[in-house]
Amino acid sequence: MSAGPSVGIAIPKLGVGLPYFSSLPPELYRSGLVDFVEMTPETICRQRPKGDTVALEIVTAQLDRARHTCAALPLVVHGVELSIGSAHGWNDAYLQMLDSFQAKWPFVWHSEHLGYQTIQPDGGATLEVGVPLPLPPTREAVDLVAGRVLEIQDRYRVPFLLENPAYYLPDPPADPEVGDDIGLMRTITQSSGCFQLLDLHNIYCNAINHEVDPLSAIDRMPLNAVAEIHVAGGSWNDGFWMDAHDGRVPEAVWELLEYALPRCPLAGGVVFEMLDSHAERLGIDAIEQELLRVRKTWDRCARG
Amino acid sequence: MALRDFQNAIGTMVRASDGRDRLKDRKVTPTESSYLSSLPENAAFRFTVKVQRSWCAGRAAKAAFLTLSMLPDETRRQLLNDWTSLGGGTQSFVAAESAAFLEFISRHLENPSHEFTVCMLEMAALRANEGARHFARPNPINLDSQQCLLQRGNYAGLVRFHAQPQQLLDALMKKEPLPPMSSNATALLFGPGLDRLYRTASRKEVIVYEKLTAPTPATLLVGEGFNRESLQDLLEGGIVEYAR
Numbered sequence: 001m002s003a004g005p006s007v008g009i010a011i012p013k014l015g016v017g018l019p020y021f022s023s024l025p026p027e028l029y030r031s032g033l034v035d036f037v038e039m040t041p042e043t044i045c046r047q048r049p050k051g052d053t054v055a056l057e058i059v060t061a062q063l064d065r066a067r068h069t070c071a072a073l074p075l076v077v078h079g080v081e082l083s084i085g086s087a088h089g090w091n092d093a094y095l096q097m098l099d100s101f102q103a104k105w106p107f108v109w110h111s112e113h114l115g116y117q118t119i120q121p122d123g124g125a126t127l128e129v130g131v132p133l134p135l136p137p138t139r140e141a142v143d144l145v146a147g148r149v150l151e152i153q154d155r156y157r158v159p160f161l162l163e164n165p166a167y168y169l170p171d172p173p174a175d176p177e178v179g180d181d182i183g184l185m186r187t188i189t190q191s192s193g194c195f196q197l198l199d200l201h202n203i204y205c206n207a208i209n210h211e212v213d214p215l216s217a218i219d220r221m222p223l224n225a226v227a228e229i230h231v232a233g234g235s236w237n238d239g240f241w242m243d244a245h246d247g248r249v250p251e252a253v254w255e256l257l258e259y260a261l262p263r264c265p266l267a268g269g270v271v272f273e274m275l276d277s278h279a280e281r282l283g284i285d286a287i288e289q290e291l292l293r294v295r296k297t298w299d300r301c302a303r304g
Numbered sequence: 305m306a307l308r309d310f311q312n313a314i315g316t317m318v319r320a321s322d323g324r325d326r327l328k329d330r331k332v333t334p335t336e337s338s339y340l341s342s343l344p345e346n347a348a349f350r351f352t353v354k355v356q357r358s359w360c361a362g363r364a365a366k367a368a369f370l371t372l373s374m375l376p377d378e379t380r381r382q383l384l385n386d387w388t389s390l391g392g393g394t395q396s397f398v399a400a401e402s403a404a405f406l407e408f409i410s411r412h413l414e415n416p417s418h419e420f421t422v423c424m425l426e427m428a429a430l431r432a433n434e435g436a437r438h439f440a441r442p443n444p445i446n447l448d449s450q451q452c453l454l455q456r457g458n459y460a461g462l463v464r465f466h467a468q469p470q471q472l473l474d475a476l477m478k479k480e481p482l483p484p485m486s487s488n489a490t491a492l493l494f495g496p497g498l499d500r501l502y503r504t505a506s507r508k509e510v511i512v513y514e515k516l517t518a519p520t521p522a523t524l525l526v527g528e529g530f531n532r533e534s535l536q537d538l539l540e541g542g543i544v545e546y547a548r
Binding site: 042045046047048054080081085086087088116118119120121122127128129130131133135136138140141144167168169170172173209237238239240242 | 306307308310311312314315316318319333335336339342343346347348349351352354355356359360391393394395396397399400437
């Protein structure tokens with residue numbers, strides 16, 4: 001295992017980022033409001049059978065369109081399909097697709113969510129759970145994910161980031177030396193040398209739903225390993241604050257950004273996240289306003 | 305408890321939604337046992353299940369968009385609920401389960417009806433599109449062989465419309481009242497080798513297609529009055545194929 005977080009890899013200061021959605025006007029990506037684009041490559045893929053398994057195939061026309069839209073903006077990748085924490089095995093099809101994607105469109109760094117979304121009960125077929133679930137903070141989970149991170153770093157040779165997840169399940173049984181979800185993130189980044197994608201809206205969700213102090217949670221994160229920050233909106237549902245990415249960033253999350261950004265010396269960019277399905281309803285004016293506010297905070301708080 | 309068993313327990317409980325731990329025979333510590341058995345009554349667990357159901361229903365709704373859009377709200381909700389209860393909607397790539405969901409829906413629709421037609425249309429278009437990716441036009445020379453057997457194309461379909469197809473689809477797209485059911489059906493053939501993946505079927509073509517539920521000698525079809533050119537046309541469109 002590596003000696004510590006982020007050894008010997010430089011994170012460039014990119015600035016303000018926006019996810020790529022084909023539904024948004026291409027001009028938005030060339031307006032000067034966006035310094036870099038964050039792409040989830042699975043969104044331009046289709047699944048096809050490959051023997052007993054499946055393959056993710058990049059749809060060339062959609063890739064071309066994305067490249068044309070984003071023109072010369074630096075690219076980072078934010079994956080959702082790897083299931084890096086699944087004990088039965090991760091998603092090989094995702095990695096094979098990412099190999100091909102990197103060859104076609106190189107990215108500055110890439111990230112995944114710290115969690116799992118597939119299981120394999122009784123050694124049978126792999127099943128998708130349907131939602132990502134949090135890993136228990138145990139030594140076994142640390143070793144599993146840290147080992148896979150090392151493989152990924154070796155395979156892609158660009159910085160790899162793990163995102164702290166939002167979760168609703170009650171805290172699972174933990175190994176004392178790992179402690180909780182934050183201890184899990186700390187231990188994995190320390191033992192694998194990977195970076196963190198600090199999702200402040202996920203911190204905010206967990207703070208509300210699990211009744212913890214968000215600033216203390218941020219303080220306990222491995223801030224020296226944070227390479228990227230996410231801000232997003234959410235909404236109430238059944239008494240829970242949902243990580244729905246369905247609206248503007250709450251004022252409390254902006255305050256968390258003001259607090260966290262100066263404490264993350266390596267942070268290379270801040271992304272305003274939303275779901276494609278909500279982008280149209282949100283409207284271009286609102287998206288531009290959120291991007292401007294990210295920039296204002298970035299210019300004031302990020303260390304160059 | 306091993307991580308794999310823990311994930312299987314939680315994942316299965318979330319998928320099953322009733323919160324029942326189906327892995328009770330695993331080695332668990334008292335803490336783990338207490339955690340798992342407390343979940344069904346836990347509001348946060350139930351909310352996780354609710355989110356899972358909502359995501360799954362959202363994915364499934366995309367997988368059968370046209371057909372579901374024709375159904376009354378209550379029927380649509382019930383079908384989505386039944387499908388997600390069976391474990392549907394979990395796959396991120398909706399196309400992977402579109403065919404299975406459409407087939408599930410078709411079993412709950414009146415036949416004939418416009419709804420059933422549109423369901424068959426979505427299935428046939430999906431299938432033909434899937435086949436088109438690797439369709440190779442077969443050599444028609446084998447049609448002349450005495451041993452030639454023909455069957456329905458693996459990626460082909462036949463859909464009966466009980467109104468003019470364009471009229472029905474226009475009404476659907478514009479959210480206008482659907483045309484009345486007509487006793488004269490118009491049939492469309494779908495095949496991976498067709499220019500737009502479909503075309504109108506002649507009466508004779510419908511008869512051939514319906515006949516080919518099992519491998520049938522081409523000579524028999526010719527003997528019954530189907531001409532070779534028509535068979536070649538069906539073959540090149542992927543509507544029929546050589547049986548091996």
